[in-house]
Amino acid sequence: MSLAETLLPVAVLLPLGVATLLLALAHWLPPRLPKLVAILVALAVCAFCVLLARASLDGPVRHWFGGWTPDAAGRPGVVLGIGFQADPASAALAAFCGLLFAAAFVFAWGYFDTEHAHFHVLMLLFLAAMTGFCLTRDLFNLFVWFELMSVAAFALTAYPLGRSALEGAFNFTITNALASFLLLAGTGLLYARTGTFDFATMGAALARTGADPVLIAGFVLVAAALLTKAAILPFHLWLADAHAVAPSPVSVIFSGAMVSLALFGLAKLVAQVFPGNAEVMGLVHGLLHGLGLATALVAGLTAFAQRHLKRLLAFSTIAHMGIMLTALADGSGTATAGLLLYILGHGLTKGALFMAAGILLALRRSADEIVLYGRGRGLWAPALATGLGGLLLGGLPLGLMHGATGLMDLSAGVLDRVVVALASALTGAAVLRAAARIFLRASGVPGPELLAPTEREHEKPDRPLWLMALPALTLVALALVPPAAVRPFLGAAAARLRDPSLPPLALPEAGSLDLAPLLLTAVLFAFALLRRRAVRPLSRAVTRSERTGFRALQALHSGLVGDYVAWMAVGLALFALAAAVSAG
Amino acid sequence: MTPRWRLLLLALALAALLPAVLRVALAMPEFGAPTAVLGQSVNALVPELRHVANMVAAVNFDLRGFDTLGEECMLLCAVTGATVLLRGARGERGDVRAGHLPGRPVIPRADATVLVCRVAATLTLLFGISVALHGMTTPGGGFQGGVIAASGLLLLYLGEGYAGWRTLVPSPVLAAMEGSGAVLFVLCAGLPLIAGHPALTNGLPLGEWKDLYSGGLMIAVNAAVALSVTGSFGLLLVEFLEETREPADAPASNEADHEDGTMRART
Numbered sequence: 001m002s003l004a005e006t007l008l009p010v011a012v013l014l015p016l017g018v019a020t021l022l023l024a025l026a027h028w029l030p031p032r033l034p035k036l037v038a039i040l041v042a043l044a045v046c047a048f049c050v051l052l053a054r055a056s057l058d059g060p061v062r063h064w065f066g067g068w069t070p071d072a073a074g075r076p077g078v079v080l081g082i083g084f085q086a087d088p089a090s091a092a093l094a095a096f097c098g099l100l101f102a103a104a105f106v107f108a109w110g111y112f113d114t115e116h117a118h119f120h121v122l123m124l125l126f127l128a129a130m131t132g133f134c135l136t137r138d139l140f141n142l143f144v145w146f147e148l149m150s151v152a153a154f155a156l157t158a159y160p161l162g163r164s165a166l167e168g169a170f171n172f173t174i175t176n177a178l179a180s181f182l183l184l185a186g187t188g189l190l191y192a193r194t195g196t197f198d199f200a201t202m203g204a205a206l207a208r209t210g211a212d213p214v215l216i217a218g219f220v221l222v223a224a225a226l227l228t229k230a231a232i233l234p235f236h237l238w239l240a241d242a243h244a245v246a247p248s249p250v251s252v253i254f255s256g257a258m259v260s261l262a263l264f265g266l267a268k269l270v271a272q273v274f275p276g277n278a279e280v281m282g283l284v285h286g287l288l289h290g291l292g293l294a295t296a297l298v299a300g301l302t303a304f305a306q307r308h309l310k311r312l313l314a315f316s317t318i319a320h321m322g323i324m325l326t327a328l329a330d331g332s333g334t335a336t337a338g339l340l341l342y343i344l345g346h347g348l349t350k351g352a353l354f355m356a357a358g359i360l361l362a363l364r365r366s367a368d369e370i371v372l373y374g375r376g377r378g379l380w381a382p383a384l385a386t387g388l389g390g391l392l393l394g395g396l397p398l399g400l401m402h403g404a405t406g407l408m409d410l411s412a413g414v415l416d417r418v419v420v421a422l423a424s425a426l427t428g429a430a431v432l433r434a435a436a437r438i439f440l441r442a443s444g445v446p447g448p449e450l451l452a453p454t455e456r457e458h459e460k461p462d463r464p465l466w467l468m469a470l471p472a473l474t475l476v477a478l479a480l481v482p483p484a485a486v487r488p489f490l491g492a493a494a495a496r497l498r499d500p501s502l503p504p505l506a507l508p509e510a511g512s513l514d515l516a517p518l519l520l521t522a523v524l525f526a527f528a529l530l531r532r533r534a535v536r537p538l539s540r541a542v543t544r545s546e547r548t549g550f551r552a553l554q555a556l557h558s559g560l561v562g563d564y565v566a567w568m569a570v571g572l573a574l575f576a577l578a579a580a581v582s583a584g
Numbered sequence: 585m586t587p588r589w590r591l592l593l594l595a596l597a598l599a600a601l602l603p604a605v606l607r608v609a610l611a612m613p614e615f616g617a618p619t620a621v622l623g624q625s626v627n628a629l630v631p632e633l634r635h636v637a638n639m640v641a642a643v644n645f646d647l648r649g650f651d652t653l654g655e656e657c658m659l660l661c662a663v664t665g666a667t668v669l670l671r672g673a674r675g676e677r678g679d680v681r682a683g684h685l686p687g688r689p690v691i692p693r694a695d696a697t698v699l700v701c702r703v704a705a706t707l708t709l710l711f712g713i714s715v716a717l718h719g720m721t722t723p724g725g726g727f728q729g730g731v732i733a734a735s736g737l738l739l740l741y742l743g744e745g746y747a748g749w750r751t752l753v754p755s756p757v758l759a760a761m762e763g764s765g766a767v768l769f770v771l772c773a774g775l776p777l778i779a780g781h782p783a784l785t786n787g788l789p790l791g792e793w794k795d796l797y798s799g800g801l802m803i804a805v806n807a808a809v810a811l812s813v814t815g816s817f818g819l820l821l822v823e824f825l826e827e828t829r830e831p832a833d834a835p836a837s838n839e840a841d842h843e844d845g846t847m848r849a850r851t
Contacts, residue, residue, distance in 0.1 A: 024763025
């Protein structure tokens with residue numbers, strides 16, 4: 001075995017082994033050791049996965065556990081064991097997870113002084129689940145890591161133990177446990193038809209089978225599960241509750257990596273398992289595209305009407321997931337490259353923004369832009385991170401996210417480009433408005449955000465500012481890397497996500513400078529800050545109807561888990577109707 | 585949404601789903617017709633390749649052993665999460681007594697109860713170990729055996745009372761069992777890598793078919809799972825039963841609030 005083939009399982013075994021060892025010894029270890037070990041493990045996972053990504057440029061790196069290769073059974077189409085496979089995209093995303101965890105661990109230094117290292121055990125298990133999710137090529141194994149990710153995330157969300165944290169964790173648990181059931185049921189249906197869990201073997205079997213309701217149902221259930229995790233309308237309602245109440249270092253991971261990883265998993269399945277099935281690809285190009293646009297628009301508007309910074313960022317994450325889903329549904333090589341780059345750029349930016357919110361929660365004991373009015377002056381580091389982060393979300397023509405949007409635009413229609421620009425501008429302007437109020441004392445009469453729910457909470461205060469600011473600024477700086485630096489790698493990654501034998505895709509040089517989203521951001525930002533009290537009858541009527549509209553949006557996010565489950569059923573019904581329509 | 589609207593929405597969604605569900609159900613493979621090639625290949629090949637009689641164990645601990653590692657960590661993760669939630673809300677104190685309902689008399693435990701519980705707990709532990717040991721030959725194995733062994737701890741609570749139970753069942757030891765079982769599993773997976781083999785390679789002598797020693801590395805993995813599951817379930821029992829103890833005078837929530845600044849009210 002080559003070094004890369006040996007390292008492939010180590011990327012999962014190392015965090016698993018260290019987490020369980022910490023748990024076993026937690027009672028007797030000095031309290032600082034787990035924190036240090038956790039940072040080192042996350043960095044090691046990142047380094048291993050970078051090595052894997054480089055090695056996989058020469059061809060996919062595979063590892064068959066227990067030596068059960070597809071030939072071991074001696075029967076074609078029968079894969080007895082489980083395989084891992086590193087293609088450049090999967091390995092790079094796993095490396096990104098390691099990096100984000102390392103940043104979150106540094107940020108959380110001193111946050112969790114509780115005994116028994118439980119926080120670090122849960123986080124390392126979470127990291128192992130994410131790398132496993134990236135690197136596996138087996139559908140049931142994917143389910144195992146999906147589920148481990150969920151279990152770790154439920155506990156981490158409830159970690160603060162306040163009322164809102166428990167409620168958010170409860171909604172998260174119910175909806176995502178349902179998603180696990182859906183994923184398991186879908187896996188069962190696909191296995192019933194194809195007799196295998198291995199992606200490549202399953203793809204070959206699917207291409208032979210042709211139209212079959214069992215296969216379509218299998219895809220629908222798997223997709224619904226991954227879309228729940230990725231927070232796509234109407235499966236998205238849990239996200240804002242959970243991300244807003246989880247401890248900030250955990251929110252960094254949730255928004256920066258976990259949700260977009262689910263979308264990456266779906267992209268991988270669509271590219272490797274389902275391309276031979278016309279009905280499924282019809283659903284991908286039709287329904288998923290529509291859901292992406294609707295998600296971007298609805299969540300963008302809702303984000304603009306929030307006042308609690310973490311809740312605002314959570315809705316912004318949903319909007320950006322919608323944007324990514326349109327790229328996934330497009331499916332062309334450049335759109336896939338755009339999707340991969342967007343996951344990185346968005347994850348870095350959102351991670352930094354959640355850290356800035358965490359700094360405010362720690363040092364100013366609130367994350368409410370109206371409560372914090374002007375109280376952030378002097379905190380230049382979080383101000384810089386929030387300002388730059390808001391600009392990047394809103395379409396600043398620099399850095400990874402802008403490069404990604406440029407790639408996605410190459411094959412996007414006019415409607416897509418308008419919706420993407422609008423959603424980016426709404427989220428960017430919302431973040432900038434909050435930053436201007438908190439750090440610059442700029443205001444304007446609050447609009448519909450005054451009606452939004454907020455929370456009185458704070459996080460452990462006596463941590464040094466530089467230790468919290470350093471990871472936030474590092475992440476923003478990485479998000480500002482010029483996209484040209486990663487273009488050759490990205491071309492190979494996008495092509496080989498579909499088929500490991502394809503030659504690298506030649507991505508075009510940066511196209512024309514698209515300033516439309518940034519201008520739109522500036523307009524919305526100015527609108528929010530220059531807003532005056534409505535005095536004249538006409539403006540009062542406008543304000544009233546605006547409030548009615550946004551109140552309806554807030555009512556949708558009721559916080560009641562029964563509503564969320566009903567909407568998930570509606571989502572499944574949408575899939576069923578779309579499949580029936582396309583079948584004739 | 586009012587409950588009525590929610591039900592209406594759900595009913596509409598289910599009505600739209602019903603035809604699709606029927607269509608899929610009718611297209612499914614026949615009930616009771618074992619057509620899965622993978623399962624039949626396992627039945628045909630593995631007794632020869634791994635010398636084990638229990639195919640479920642072979643799938644769990646060898647063919648798809650890596651899934652089991654994930655599942656094992658999932659259990660460990662769930663128990664750790666439950667510990668965080670329960671212990672965090674309750675506070676961790678050693679000097680407390682069992683709770684009791686005011687007005688209800690505390691009747692001393694009969695000697696017969698103590699005796700029966702001690703005998704039954706020992707037998708349960710032995711039965712659990714036996715189920716775990718016979719994992720390669722008969723239905724059972726580490727998961728089942730571990731759960732049985734841990735459930736014997738409940739009999740200790742019944743027989744010895746709260747104070748006796750707390751001395752007999754120290755949670756750091758259970759956590760150490762839970763963690764070290766999982767570490768052993770990770771080592772079973774990782775050590776073959778050092779020798780240049782794939783992870784989880786079954787390099788131990790395979791033993792005799794239908795013998796207690798059969799399956800090679802599977803025996804070590806099985807033992808790791810048994811150890812870890814016993815620790816996990818034991819820890820879970822401790823945390824749940826701690827909820828019954830007498831609450832401390834001052835609510836733990838206020839102290840925690842001052843200490844780390846997070847709201848720790850129990851609602």
